[in-house]
Amino acid sequence: MIRFSLLALLLAMPGASAHTAVTSVTPAANTTVAAPGAVRISFSEPVNLRFSTFKVYPLKATGTTLTQAAKRLAPVALAARDDASVRADTAPILTGRAARVTLPLKPNLPAGPYLIVWRVLSEDGHPVTGHHHFHVK
Incomplete structure (x- = not known):
């Protein structure tokens, strides 16, 4: 009887919340676009922007693929x-909570690859990082 009650209690408990996920990024990964005015990142839930980092860099890759360069440079x-x-x-200062972040870009971006990196704190307290790259034509 005690085992059954414990099992019933465990089954009735809600599961641990999942980490925040990126649901979309514009420009999309590995695309070539005219110089955009902004980068937009959408998440599965609002994130606390005070504890988040979002950056866009020109990506200079020599002797390696862009994917390898992005993976190596993202933590740096x-x-x-x-x-x-x-x-x-x-380099905007972002505050509050939001499920969508817009990063204005400098005007007249030169042609070439760009790296987008982000780090947010999930609702459950775990950091979530990610990156991808796009090309400006």
């Missing part, structure tokens, strides 16, 4: 400080 980009002058975004 997230950790960088005082990097506004080398970024493609305008």
Whole structure:
């Protein structure tokens, strides 16, 4: 009887909440687009922007594929400080909570690849990081 009650209690408990997921990014990964005015990232739930990082960089890849370069540079980009002058975004200060983030980009981006990186804190307290790249024609 005690085993049955414990099992019933465990089955009735709600599951742990899932990590926040990125549901879309514009420009989409691996696409070639005219110079966009902004990057947009949508999440499966609102994130606390105070504890989030979003950046866009020109991606210089030599002797490697862009995917490998993006993967290697993403952690470095997230950790960088005082990097506004080398970024493609305008380094906006974001506050509040939002399920969609818009990063304005500097005007007249030169042609080439760009790296988008993000780190957010999920509702359950776990950090979620990601990245991808796009091309400006």
